[in-house]
Amino acid sequence: MALRFEVIGRFNRARAANLTLPHFVCQTPLFMPVGTQGTIKGLTTNQLEEIGCQIVLGNTYHLALRPTSELIDELGGLHKFMNWPRALLTDSGGFQMVSLLHLADITEKGVTFQSPVDGKPMLLTPEESIQIQNRIGADIIMALDDVVKTTITGPRIEEAMYRTLRWIDRCIAAHKRPNEQNLFGIVQGGLDPVLRDKCVRGLVDRNLPGYAIGGLAGGEDKDSFWRVVAQCTAALPEDKPRYVMGVGYPLDIVVCSALGADMYDCVYPTRTARFGTALVPEGVLKLKHNAMANDTRPIDPACACMVCKNYTRAYIHCLVTKDAMGSQLLSYHNLYYMMKLSRDLHSSIVEGRFPKFVCEFLQKMFPKGNVPEWVCNAMEVAGIDISSCCAPFISTMSKTMEVKSDKE
Amino acid sequence: MKFAVKAWSSGSARTGLLQLGNCPSPIETPALLLSTRKGLPYFIAPDLLPSLPSPDSHLLQISPIHFLEGLSPKTISNVGGLHQMLGLPEYGFAAVARDSLQCLPECNSTNKHGASFETPCGRLLIKPVDYLELINSMRPNIWATLADEVPAWVSDKRNKTSVDRTVRWLDECISLSSAGGAVLGSIVGGSSVEERERCAQEVARRNVTGYLIGGFGLGESMDERPALLNAATAILQDEKPRMVCGLGLPEEVLQGVAAGIDLFNSEYIYHLTLGGFALAFPLGGIKISVSKPDPSDIGNDRSKINLRATVYRKDTSPIVEDCSCYTCQNHTKAYINHLLNVHEMLAQILLEIHNTHHYLEFFKSIREAIKAGEFEQFRNRFIESRRDHLALAAVA
Ligand SMILES: [Zn+2]
Ligand SMILES: [Zn+2]
Numbered sequence: 102m103a104l105r106f107e108v109i110g111r112f113n114r115a116r117a118a119n120l121t122l123p124h125f126v127c128q129t130p131l132f133m134p135v136g137t138q139g140t141i142k143g144l145t146t147n148q149l150e151e152i153g154c155q156i157v158l159g160n161t162y163h164l165a166l167r168p169t170s171e172l173i174d175e176l177g178g179l180h181k182f183m184n185w186p187r188a189l190l191t192d193s194g195g196f197q198m199v200s201l202l203h204l205a206d207i208t209e210k211g212v213t214f215q216s217p218v219d220g221k222p223m224l225l226t227p228e229e230s231i232q233i234q235n236r237i238g239a240d241i242i243m244a245l246d247d248v249v250k251t252t253i254t255g256p257r258i259e260e261a262m263y264r265t266l267r268w269i270d271r272c273i274a275a276h277k278r279p280n281e282q283n284l285f286g287i288v289q290g291g292l293d294p295v296l297r298d299k300c301v302r303g304l305v306d307r308n309l310p311g312y313a314i315g316g317l318a319g320g321e322d323k324d325s326f327w328r329v330v331a332q333c334t335a336a337l338p339e340d341k342p343r344y345v346m347g348v349g350y351p352l353d354i355v356v357c358s359a360l361g362a363d364m365y366d367c368v369y370p371t372r373t374a375r376f377g378t379a380l381v382p383e384g385v386l387k388l389k390h391n392a393m394a395n396d397t398r399p400i401d402p403a404c405a406c407m408v409c410k411n412y413t414r415a416y417i418h419c420l421v422t423k424d425a426m427g428s429q430l431l432s433y434h435n436l437y438y439m440m441k442l443s444r445d446l447h448s449s450i451v452e453g454r455f456p457k458f459v460c461e462f463l464q465k466m467f468p469k470g471n472v473p474e475w476v477c478n479a480m481e482v483a484g485i486d487i488s489s490c491c492a493p494f495i496s497t498m499s500k501t502m503e504v505k506s507d508k509e
Numbered sequence: 510m511k512f513a514v515k516a517w518s519s520g521s522a523r524t525g526l527l528q529l530g531n532c533p534s535p536i537e538t539p540a541l542l543l544s545t546r547k548g549l550p551y552f553i554a555p556d557l558l559p560s561l562p563s564p565d566s567h568l569l570q571i572s573p574i575h576f577l578e579g580l581s582p583k584t585i586s587n588v589g590g591l592h593q594m595l596g597l598p599e600y601g602f603a604a605v606a607r608d609s610l611q612c613l614p615e616c617n618s619t620n621k622h623g624a625s626f627e628t629p630c631g632r633l634l635i636k637p638v639d640y641l642e643l644i645n646s647m648r649p650n651i652w653a654t655l656a657d658e659v660p661a662w663v664s665d666k667r668n669k670t671s672v673d674r675t676v677r678w679l680d681e682c683i684s685l686s687s688a689g690g691a692v693l694g695s696i697v698g699g700s701s702v703e704e705r706e707r708c709a710q711e712v713a714r715r716n717v718t719g720y721l722i723g724g725f726g727l728g729e730s731m732d733e734r735p736a737l738l739n740a741a742t743a744i745l746q747d748e749k750p751r752m753v754c755g756l757g758l759p760e761e762v763l764q765g766v767a768a769g770i771d772l773f774n775s776e777y778i779y780h781l782t783l784g785g786f787a788l789a790f791p792l793g794g795i796k797i798s799v800s801k802p803d804p805s806d807i808g809n810d811r812s813k814i815n816l817r818a819t820v821y822r823k824d825t826s827p828i829v830e831d832c833s834c835y836t837c838q839n840h841t842k843a844y845i846n847h848l849l850n851v852h853e854m855l856a857q858i859l860l861e862i863h864n865t866h867h868y869l870e871f872f873k874s875i876r877e878a879i880k881a882g883e884f885e886q887f888r889n890r891f892i893e894s895r896r897d898h899l900a901l902a903a904v905a
Contacts, residue, residue: 140848140855145557146839168822168847176825176843184839395584407556411596413588419547419579423629425854426549433554 102310103240104283106342110451113484114334114361117450120342122240123281124180125187127155129342129363130446132354132439133190134371138163139183142371143429144436146185152406152433153440156188156240158366161233162197166217170236178238189239190366192346193230199248207247209264227268228275231284235277243313244272246287251321258291265289266303273307283310285344288333291316292325301336311342314362318347323475327356331482334361351380351442355462356476358446359455359483370439374431377421380438382465386414388431393418406437456485464490510650510691510718512538512750512771518884521742521769524876527568527750529601529650531592534564538750538771539762539879541872542570542603543865544779546611547578548595551779552858553865555596560835560862565869568601570774572608573643578630582646590648590688603651603693604644605754606635607658609726609776614658616667621674624655637678641685649690653721653752654682656695661729668699671724676711683716691718693752700729702740709744719750722770726755731764738768759790759812759871760895763888766875778868782860785817785849787828788867791894792874811898816860821846834866835859 105121120127133156134141134149141149141157149157159179164170168182176182179189198205198214205214211226227245234242245268247261269286276284286304290296304312314333317326330345334357337343342363348354349367357365370380377389381401387393388400396414408417408430420427449458459480463472470492480487511528525538543550548571550558558566576585588594591602607614611629618625623636640655657674659667675697683692694717698705712720722741725734738753745751750771756762757777765773781788790812814821814828824846827837836845836859848856878887 138847138851138853139844140853143854143858145835145855145858147835148554148556151556163851167851168843172823172843176823176841182841182844182847184844394579395581395587397584397588407554411555413594415580415584415588416547416594419576423578424546425552425857426546426554429552429554429854429858 102283103279103281104310104342106311106340108339110453112450112453112455113359115359115450115455115483116361116363117447118342118363120363122156122188122283124189124240125155127188128444128447130354130358130450131155131364131443132349133158133364133366134436134439135160135366135368136183137368138167139179141432141436142375143425143432146183148433149185149436150187152437153444154187154436155443156190156364157185159189159191159237159239160197161191161194161230161237162201164191164237165194165233170233173238174236180238188241189237190241191234191237191239191243193243193245194225194233195230195245196248198225207261207264209267211245227271231272231275232277235282238278239282241283241285241311242276244269244284244286246289246315249289249291249316251291251316251319251325253291258293259296262290262296262300266300269304269307269309273309285309285311285313287313287315287346288337289316292321292329294328294332297329297332298336301333305336305338309341311344312337313344313346315346317345318349318353318367323473324478326353327360327475327479330357330362331360331479349439351439351462352466352476354442355446355459356479356483358450359459359480359485361483370435371432374435375422375428377427377431379417379431380435382462383468384466388414388417388421388427390418400434401438404434404438404441406434408434408437456487459485460487460490463487512719512748514747516880516882518879518882519767519888521739522766522879522884523769523771524879525750525771527771531599531650532564532567532601533599536564536568536601537876539766539872539875540565540568540772541868542568542752542772542774544608544775545569545571547571547575548591548597548602550861550865552782552854552861554858557835557858557862558597561866562869562873565873566865567599568603568772569597570603570605570608571647571649572606572612573604573640573647574606574612574626574628574633574635576643576647577628577633582642585643586646590646592648601651602647602649603653603752603772604647604649605653605721605752605774606640606655607723607754608774609755609757610779614656614727616657616659616663616671619657619674624657624678637681638685641682644686644690645688648688651691651693651719653693653723654679654695654717656697656721656723658697658724658727659699660727661700663699665701668701668704671697671699672704672708672711675708679712679715679717693717693719693721693750695721695723696741697724698737698741699724699727700733700737702736705737705740706744709741713745717749719752720745722751722753723755725753726757731761734761734764735768738765738770742769760892762871763875763891766879766884767888773872775865775868778861778864781813781864782857785815785856785860786813786864787816787845787860788812788864788871789814789829790871792867792870812895816842816845816856817849818846828863829867832863832867834863836863836866
């Protein structure tokens with residue numbers, strides 16, 4: 102194990118912790134921007150440090166294609182290659198194959214796919230995924246799991262869950278750098294509480310440095326989503342970090358943190374920036390909209406970032422989707438927003454004012470009190486009273502809802 | 510704006526000091542103006558600008574016509590003008606209607622009412638009154654009057670018309686100006702020495718702060734340029750700054766400096782950056798060393814390297830070993846090669862930073878050579894070393 106996880110503050114299920122990784126001492130909850138090819142689109146590593154980014158995610162599948170893990174290894178690892186002094190996390194590569202390539206097929210051996218270079222059939226085994234990630238050298242590496250769409254039902258879900266458990270042993274056995282890299286196991290099991298429970302227990306038995314909740318953020322309904330998170334966080338060990346994969350909407354992050362999750366990743370803040378959308382406390386601001394052309398306010402008057410301190414919506418409006426600088430400035434703001442959200446979650450938990458923070462967050466996003474029902478339900482399970490920011494009829498509705506209780 | 514010539518070398522080459530009210534320290538000339546798209550460099554975000562040499566990097570060139578794509582003059586004015594809108598209160602902005610990329614003069618559609626430009630939002634006819642509305646709302650430190658720029662191959666008649674119109678528009682622009690700022694009178698004349706002289710004489714007679722010598726990079730040959738440049742500069746008052754548009758390559762810059770030009774634009778850097786090239790010619794004043802090119806130089810001309818080349822795949826050295834720019838201090842050729850291969854925007858950011866830094870240093874060594882009274886030697890050494898490398902690379 103190459104990490105230390107010290108919980109330094111709690112509010113019911115929510116926790117704030119110091120996560121000491123080989124390259125950086127991180128504060129959780131935290132959001133990890135996705136730097137697919139060894140760079141966050143449009144930002145320098147200096148800028149990433151400046152906005153408070155702690156962990157950058159790299160995609161194993163892309164890095165293995167170009168520049169190849171062998172080259173990264175030869176040049177001293179990904180940290181050195183991209184000159185990023187802080188922490189890195191790589192995924193297993195399996196998810197990218199299944200989601201990007203039409204001809205990916207999963208068997209007991211591993212994930213077979215057609216090489217995007219020459220079209221030949223290739224096989225990514227758990228052993229190979231770990232070997233590649235050992236060469237890339239990130240602080241956290243992910244086990245290869247059997248990924249299925251959350252919207253699928255039936256025996257395939259069960260098969261994938263059991264296979265994920267069989268593969269974790271192959272990953273552990275293949276892991277050559279356990280003192281420098283932390284292997285996280287991934288909880289699968291679709292939306293089925295029984296399968297999720299079996300998977301969590303199986304993984305916890307292996308005593309891994311950390312655990313991820315996988316198979317979510319793939320189009321399932323929000324009520325199923327938070328229930329799976331709530332179930333898994335309740336069953337996972339208190340003294341290990343919990344990472345909800347692919348989650349990135351600010352609202353989802355606040356809800357998951359209330360339920361006891363610690364880490365998140367998503368391409369959303371940077372991808373939406375490239376399409377001209379800014380993240381703001383009220384939700385989103387579409388800078389392409391004609392109304393922005395004469396708006397001399399900053400994107401978010403409450404934001405202290407370089408972009409909001411200097412530029413008007415009108416100026417950003419004339420850059421977005423036309424000039425590279427438009428996506429650079431919006432990505433900067435959006436990531437700053439996510440980092441600020443991470444810091445606020447951490448400090449409000451540590452300082453014992455987490456419920457107040459959650460209520461203020463919800464009030465800004467839902468000024469009319471129309472907080473979605475699934476959020477109300479999740480917050481009830483999280484033990485956070487949000488009645489002050491819900492319209493009366495919604496809060497009574499949520500009280501009459503039967504909320505599935507977790508073992509607490 | 511204040512301008513003073515400080516030293517001369519080899520006849521017309523000169524160094525000077527350009528003072529702008531809002532810039533903390535004066536800028537030495539010959540100087541490079543950073544090219545921008547809507548006021549910011551193409552890829553260098555404003556928080557990265559301070560990493561470039563200062564105050565050398567504090568002059569930015571802007572095309573007011575870029576803003577027709579989405580910002581009204583009224584909004585620009587409401588925000589408080591360019592400096593406020595771009596969050597760069599200590600930078601100097603020089604407005605010139607055209608650029609060499611996305612706002613090109615289109616002489617066939619230009620008429621007596623205004624100048625025509627090809628832009629991303631189609632062909633636009635800009636009248637002096639439209640142009641000055643933009644200038645007055647933007648309030649740049651320096652602005653050039655609207656010109657009818659024509660390529661080298663137009664008829665004598667069309668070329669004469671271009672001079673007549675440019676001079677007439679100069680008067681119109683000045684009369685419409687309300688925001689102050691230093692006015693550069695545009696000088697055209699195509700490839701005709703007589704017309705260049707006629708235009709320069711007309712402009713020199715007017716109340717302008719300086720000059721913009723335009724109509725270059727439009728099909729004339731490099732050999733005919735010195736005569737055309739000298740025809741104008743010989744007539745212009747010495748104590749007023751002269752800017753040129755369309756001379757970009759190092760050899761072209763040296764040609765301009767030799768003719769007494771003070772301000773240059775940098776679209777060359779943008780072209781290099783987009784092509785994946787990094788400037789790598791030796792700097793270091795007049796002591797340019799002529800080293801043997803190594804075999805990896807094939808395909809490069811030694812003034813720049815193509816970072817897409819597979820030879821850099823595992824090269825963990827910076828672009829230029831002793832370069833103090835952000836890129837060279839932080840990143841390797843191997844990393845930039847990878848970024849180019851996978852089409853990541855950070856490649857352009859890092860290349861624009863290095864190339865701008867390197868070119869600003871080139872201008873610094875030009876100024877040092879002039880101050881030492883050795884500009885002609887500097888220029889000859891520079892051109893010779895380039896020629897030697899080209900010759901050696903050809904036999905290698
Ligand atoms: Zn901001
Ligand atoms: Zn450099």
